[in-house]
Amino acid sequence: MRVSHHLTDETLQDYSVGSLSAPMETLVACHLTVCQHCRDRAVLADQIGGELFDKFEPVSLSQTSEQLIKQAALSSPIHAPKTEQSSTRTFKDVPKPLARFLSAELDELDWRRIAPGIKQVNLSEQHRSLGAFKLLHLAPGVVLSAHSHSDRELTYVVKGSYQDEIGRFKAGDIADLDGEVAHQPVVDTDEPCIALIASHSPVKYNGLFGKIMQPFVGI
Numbered sequence: 001m002r003v004s005h006h007l008t009d010e011t012l013q014d015y016s017v018g019s020l021s022a023p024m025e026t027l028v029a030c031h032l033t034v035c036q037h038c039r040d041r042a043v044l045a046d047q048i049g050g051e052l053f054d055k056f057e058p059v060s061l062s063q064t065s066e067q068l069i070k071q072a073a074l075s076s077p078i079h080a081p082k083t084e085q086s087s088t089r090t091f092k093d094v095p096k097p098l099a100r101f102l103s104a105e106l107d108e109l110d111w112r113r114i115a116p117g118i119k120q121v122n123l124s125e126q127h128r129s130l131g132a133f134k135l136l137h138l139a140p141g142v143v144l145s146a147h148s149h150s151d152r153e154l155t156y157v158v159k160g161s162y163q164d165e166i167g168r169f170k171a172g173d174i175a176d177l178d179g180e181v182a183h184q185p186v187v188d189t190d191e192p193c194i195a196l197i198a199s200h201s202p203v204k205y206n207g208l209f210g211k212i213m214q215p216f217v218g219i
């Protein structure tokens with residue numbers, strides 16, 4: 001898998017010190033399973049974090065990125081599958097840190113239609129005002145409403161691809177956006193795009209249509 005969009009230093013540092021939400025940790029762990037470049041940087045972030053930590057605390061923070069991935073995979077699930085077995089199941093095209101949230105293959109999930117060409121599986125029961133943790137299934141040619149974020153939003157491409165003002169995102173890529181960036185993703189092949197999204201706050205739509213639709217589609 002050739003990955004061309006990576007995590008920011010800031011996100012890797014937050015991941016290293018354990019200050020990300022559980023959904024965001026899951027997305028970071030998904031990307032680390034396919035990206036040697038970010039795994040190396042995560043190790044570096046651990047070392048830097050450990051050194052800084054040593055200056056203020058008597059104990060050292062010496063977790064490696066592998067331990068952090070394991071920890072993210074074991075941390076308490078937000079909307080975990082009911083059966084014991086499913087936590088160890090593997091699904092086609094699904095990285096391990098995401099698999100524990102799923103109960104079936106991607107094609108067999110209980111996708112809920114939220115707009116023409118857009119379906120979702122909500123992975124968290126928290127109110128949308130607190131942010132999202134969900135899988136989006138976007139049909140070929142779908143154009144999402146132009147929007148920005150008031151906080152960090154992570155998008156991990158599970159399958160397919162999309163393009164926006166930042167570039168082209170394919171399976172394995174992560175879009176690590178802060179509140180400054182406005183973008184309008186477009187699914188750019190004849191294959192549906194499945195993306196995993198985690199945010200801390202609802203998106204801010206730029207157009208009137210998006211603002212009107214937001215309470216209905218919940219993204």
Ligand SMILES: [Zn+2]
Nearest residue numbers: 006007035038
């Ligand atoms: Zn990377």
